[in-house]
Amino acid sequence: MGSIEYSEPSIQPPPTRAEASLREATSVAIASGKGGTGKSFLATNLAIAAARSECRCTLVDADYGLAADHLLLGVTPRRTLQDLVEGRAPPGACVIDTPYRVRLVPGATGVTELAALGRGELAQIARGMSTWSHDADLLLIDAGAGIQSSVITTIVAADTVVLVVQPEIASLTDAYAVVKCLMRRPAPLPRFGVVVNRVLTMDVAAASFAKLAEVARRFLGISLHDLGHVSEEPAVTPRRLGQPPLVVTHPECRTALEVRRVLTRLSQLTGGLTARPVRPGEGIADRMMRQLPRPA
Ligand SMILES: Nc1ncnc2c1ncn2[C@@H]1O[C@H](COP(=O)(O)OP(=O)(O)OP(=O)(O)O)[C@@H](O)[C@H]1O
Numbered sequence: 307m308g309s310i311e312y313s314e315p316s317i318q319p320p321p322t323r324a325e326a327s328l329r330e331a332t333s334v335a336i337a338s339g340k341g342g343t344g345k346s347f348l349a350t351n352l353a354i355a356a357a358r359s360e361c362r363c364t365l366v367d368a369d370y371g372l373a374a375d376h377l378l379l380g381v382t383p384r385r386t387l388q389d390l391v392e393g394r395a396p397p398g399a400c401v402i403d404t405p406y407r408v409r410l411v412p413g414a415t416g417v418t419e420l421a422a423l424g425r426g427e428l429a430q431i432a433r434g435m436s437t438w439s440h441d442a443d444l445l446l447i448d449a450g451a452g453i454q455s456s457v458i459t460t461i462v463a464a465d466t467v468v469l470v471v472q473p474e475i476a477s478l479t480d481a482y483a484v485v486k487c488l489m490r491r492p493a494p495l496p497r498f499g500v501v502v503n504r505v506l507t508m509d510v511a512a513a514s515f516a517k518l519a520e521v522a523r524r525f526l527g528i529s530l531h532d533l534g535h536v537s538e539e540p541a542v543t544p545r546r547l548g549q550p551p552l553v554v555t556h557p558e559c560r561t562a563l564e565v566r567r568v569l570t571r572l573s574q575l576t577g578g579l580t581a582r583p584v585r586p587g588e589g590i591a592d593r594m595m596r597q598l599p600r601p602a
């Protein structure tokens with residue numbers, strides 16, 4: 307890749323023959339609407355589970371301004387997305403290895419500028435998505451909560467959006483709002499999967515998915531795919547402080563098995579968590595660039 311002063315899609319040269327034959331990772335954005343539903347917990351554990359099944363997984367911590375995946379994965383980044391958007395580092399320099407064979411693009415913490423990204427910054431991140439997905443099978447994007455433009459622009463470019471909800475009305479309502487916001491963006495839409503997290507009983511998990519799926523179908527004409535549930539695991543939070551993720555410390559516990567089942571269903575939904583050829587103009591960066599807010 308060339309200069310990092312890239313901001314306008316219209317001035318990009320057409321792809322070379324080599325670029326046209328590039329492969330890109332399957333891209334999956336983990337989103338929620340309501341904060342604290344377990345996106346980072348799920349994203350980090352899914353990433354490790356994928357890496358353990360020989361999938362080259364890169365996790366992008368796109369919780370702009372409130373990133374935490376580096377803490378969950380036990381690494382101290384030298385560079386973050388902030389260095390990319392501020393032009394201090396090219397995308398390839400912002401990826402780090404973790405002890406779990408997952409590659410991580412760390413986000414920044416407590417940076418208000420990153421929480422309110424504009425067109426130029428999002429264009430840099432789009433360019434990063436392209437770079438990171440060229441040498442991965444699975445690009446997992448841990449998105450921030452909410453429906454602000456930067457969040458929607460980031461997740462709408464993924465092949466698949468996984469909505470992580472909790473079995474409560476506020477969480478389901480906010481996930482519905484995310485789908486509604488995504489639908490206002492130009493086509494093509496990603497496909498949608500749902501994981502019901504922190505469930506106490508299977509009945510509640512099934513009822514939560516059914517309610518969200520029914521409302522999305524009736525009012526938006528959208529099909530949501532059931533990726534399963536993950537149980538409330540009382541020991542998760544105290545155990546997580548400074549310790550490896552759950553699928554590492556307790557690979558056979560029920561919650562870890564459920565996380566792996568989510569990964570299996572995700573693989574079925576996407577047709578395999580593998581890199582695939584992309585046609586010129588149809589890569590993740592192109593899709594994201596088409597969604598950028600118009601210049602003022
Ligand atoms: N299945 C679970 N059982 C018990 N605790 C959980 C479970 N999933 C997540 N948690 C806990 O819930 C809290 C919030 O999880 P997490 O940080 O992953 O949410 P998030 O959606 O990424 O939040 P944010 O919107 O702030 O980024 C954490 O303390 C996490 O350990």
Ligand SMILES: [Mg+2]
Pocket residue numbers: 345346347369374
């Ligand atoms: Mg998070």
